[in-house]
Amino acid sequence: MRVSRDQAEKNRQTVIDVASQLFREHGFDGIGLKDLMKAAGLTQGAFYKQFASKDDLAAQASKRAFESAYRLRSAVAAANPQDPLAAVIALFLSMEHRATRMDGCPLVALGADAARQGPEVKASFEAGIKEYLENFGRLLGEVGGEEPSGKAMAILSTMVGAVLLSRAVNDERLAKRFLQAAAESVMGLSAGAVQTGQHQ
């Protein structure tokens, strides 16, 4: 029954990965520990050797979700050196992003849930939001001031709101128009940004 420490650590990472997806899909309250552990290939009994509580897992899974969102943005930016910001915006405001809650932005999927959670989860979200803002600031060609810029905050707000609203309506045409309207608005906001061809 017992596995090696190496394997135990791998199992723990799998639980966090799986939880980061299933929480985004069902909400923090929409899935139980039994189903989470089963999806990770374990039983519920193993949970409390790995995590202090469901809240603890929620905080770690949130952090993980922001990490994979960051990795995806970086990869897309690197693949489009001529206009990395436009590429990141297009990815965020795509119908594919709307369709894949499980792998999408945690702010859209869990932002409202996070506002109701304990301090651990909220800390993960606050850090994730600041990372988004720094990231956008750099893509906008801003010098790395310590304060996030209003422009970055407006862009993030618009994109998060648009994907949220596009998911809340069944009408696919309306959903698409939300994403397009946000894209136009955000591209307008980012116009005038220095195009250095550099990113990260």
Next chain:
Amino acid sequence: MRVSRDQAEKNRQTVIDVASQLFREHGFDGIGLKDLMKAAGLTQGAFYKQFASKDDLAAQASKRAFESAYRLRSAVAAANPQDPLAAVIALFLSMEHRATRMDGCPLVALGADAARQGPEVKASFEAGIKEYLENFGRLLGEVGGEEPSGKAMAILSTMVGAVLLSRAVNDERLAKRFLQAAAESVMGLSAGAVQTGQHQ
């Protein structure tokens, strides 16, 4: 024990009102029927004479939440005939709105939850979103075309995202800056709107 039909109908309305607030506060999965009925001054047993299921109540409570949001927008617009749009925007992007989830915009509080709910709840949200867009279209001075305008969609997306993000961070200063950045961006988008002094 039995009450008059009049009183029974009043009780039903109270349940819907209370649920529209408590769902916004705790999420659809964050509060049970027992607590909802208790908050309405009844016991859980009375629930199923009034509603078909929790989903049914969720759909009706969502509709009610959009109605009271609409009433509030109308009142604020009527009280500020010189610039009703600016007044509605200022209300939406206020720290008071951020603080009162229970009485605030259902899109911010429950938009992500709604995307995971059944068709009844989603229908309430779709109708509520279309109402917001028509409302903003009129305030922008647009003639009432059948299609919501991209401008109205961008404004709604930005405001919903900004309040959502402002609630997800603990840092009050950052929260305020999100709202301010969104206000500036949205006022820029709405510039050029016809100022007729008429509303509704």
Next chain:
DNA sequence: ATTATCTATAGATCTATAGATAATGC
């Protein structure tokens, strides 16, 4: 000897239903 995972379970809570009760509505 230690420990990662398992099965089993405690105790609380969830949605939904059943039957009793007491007031309304005819």
Next chain:
DNA sequence: ATTATCTATAGATCTATAGATAATGC
């Protein structure tokens, strides 16, 4: 006679814990 609400409960599920098991790590 009808029925709105109550108490009580069924059956499922939730988080968390306890103790058994079997493999690792020393």
